[in-house]
Amino acid sequence: MARNVTYSVSPRINPRDKEAAPKFYGHVQASGDIDIREMSERIQQTCTVHKSDVFAVLVALEDVITEALKSGEIVRLGDLGTLQIGISSKGAVTEEDFSDALIHKARINFRPGSALMGALTNLTFAKVKPRYTKEDKENSEEETGGEDLTA
DSSP, X not given: OOOOEEEEEEEEOOTTOTTSOOEXXXXXXXXXXXXXXXXXHXXXXXXXXXXXXXXXXXXXXXXXXXXXXXXXXXXXXXGGEEEEEEEEEOOOSXXXXXXXXXXXXXXXXXXXXXXXXXXXTTOOEEEOOOSSOHHHHHHHHHHHTTOOOOO
């Protein structure tokens, strides 16, 4: 079965030069999504474990990862990659002046491993129409008197 990463093309204005003609850029159009139940179903088809057992393990994995990150641990998922908490903070003049009050944002950093990086090799791409265009928004606003119905 041929698999393609689908993409569409849209114009983007240069924010540094708003008078310049827009350039066209490609961006991925997702072909769908997969949730934990679907993952359980697919995993069941490739091994001898039942769907309910796989689901239980995936839910437990979610809990273990969450607790490990909250504890400041690096979560190593083998060839899939690693997860780790990262922070953003304001600077202090000296180390002694720094306190946790200067930390303003936490995030989860993901570093893909060899299995995920390998998924990026030999990709094929297929162009599709954009799902949402500027004209769609303008037409929607005309029909609704400017009311934004996309939220």
